[in-house]
């Protein structure tokens with residue numbers, strides 16, 4: 001039986017100053033430690049480096065301290081609804097000085113500047129040149145590090161009105177086929193990706209991208225496909241597969257297939273739909289092919305881009321069969337997928353082994369899925385007091401924008417009712433609600449009209465609300481991967497964020513296990529008299 005040994009608590013005002021470090025947990029390595037491009041991949045072109053990607057590399061020579069200091073930046077964002085004019089960003093993951101170093105089209109660079117995107121994040125600086133060189137990739141970087149733009153920008157640099165100057169003879173904007181298919185596991189994430197595309201395309205060209213998400217009117221989507229002839233479609237696996245099977249989505253000549261949250265897309269639920277998508281996107285119809293040679297050639301038409309903060313080995317296996325010599329792209333690192341072993345650097349929790357060397361690698365990799373600035377706590381209470389503890393937690397941390405995760409939809413309503421009864425503006429968001437209700441609630445939360453969003457696992461992936469400063473687990477996540485994605489709803493793009501897991505005493509051992517797998521300290525705490533009290537850091541938990 002697991003036992004929680006009594007601990008002393010330390011009154012906390014301002015930043016956390018642990019009296020002692022947790023002995024068993026390796027603290028997060030400094031963010032810029034793994035500054036290197038590992039040996040390469042492409043047998044034709046020699047070792048992969050920024051140089052042979054046609055770009056200068058200053059990564060190897062970068063001074064860690066200097067970089068960290070220079071990363072304290074203010075990122076000004078324009079035109080965000082209900083968002084402050086400027087957001088202070090500490091230790092933001094920016095490596096290149098500007099997007100213009102990455103080989104993007106001049107028109108796109110103009111649009112980026114107009115939208116207030118001036119400096120690429122590390123993962124963007126690494127991924128964009130690799131994608132522009134037509135490599136199949138798996139992009140892995142922690143939540144909120146800007147993976148969406150990392151694939152969206154090279155696509156917009158080649159597709160649509162912002163693309164690089166077409167070769168003479170080709171008329172700009174004339175192409176009438178689907179050139180990019182982006183697949184995401186939820187409607188909310190799909191819609192969010194569409195908005196990112198639209199933001200850069202501008203109002204005049206936003207019809208170039210069409211959403212094909214489930215829950216929305218299918219015939220309207222089909223009509224829009226026919227009428228607007230979009231070059232890019234973004235959708236959920238079910239709806240894309242459905243419309244494709246009905247013969248209304250022509251993707252055989254498609255150049256890009258993006259699988260966002262690829263590890264989630266591998267789940268059993270999506271299996272059949274993903275199979276259809278993988279078979280039909282970027283493949284020419286059999287009428288176009290003559291003989292085996294062409295059959296082989298047709299797959300080369302498609303560039304496959306797989307993305308997630310968490311890349312278990314199942315994704316590496318999938319990437320090997322779906323892509324052609326795919327590369328694993330992480331912030332400042334590019335590796336051939338063939339070099340990744342089951343115990344290698346991206347294996348979060350799969351194939352867990354007790355050997356110390358492999359578990360070290362797993363810890364290293366798990367750390368890479370979590371934003372570095374996050375603080376993690378847990379507190380113990382009885383089941384019936386969890387919502388009250390949540391309320392106290394929100395007050396003690398003075399959090400303005402909170403996402404609270406619960407595992408059962410039925411409990412959400414009750415939690416919202418309790419919070420509202422105590423004067424806290426809360427709302428529920430889950431899969432049983434209609435599409436309109438879901439998007440209205442999400443909008444209100446993003447605008448700051450709702451302080452606490454009580455939600456299910458469906459909001460754990462991809463949801464981008466930059467103001468979210470607190471994530472609370474009212475129900476435990478099923479594993480380290482789920483913890484990482486939930487936690488990643490806060491502390492986005494280098495901002496401060498706190499994750500609090502509220503659990504019952506018999507569940508504490510699960511928190512300890514998550515702590516070991518993730519390689520970050522999750523400190524015991526209490527919320528008393530409007531203050532956060534942090535447990536004195538000594539080994540306080542034993543397994544018997």
Ligand SMILES: Nc1ncnc2c1ncn2[C@@H]1O[C@H](COP(=O)(O)OP(=O)(O)OP(=O)(O)O)[C@@H](O)[C@H]1O
Pocket residue numbers: 075116117118119120121124141142143144145146147148149308309461462463464466488489492493
């Ligand atoms: N270079 C940049 N400069 C300023 N803001 C940026 C930049 N790149 C991305 N962002 C913003 O950062 C936020 C997080 O980006 P994004 O949602 O792509 O993260 P992510 O890595 O995909 O996260 P997750 O793994 O949770 O899906 C978004 O609001 C995005 O608009």
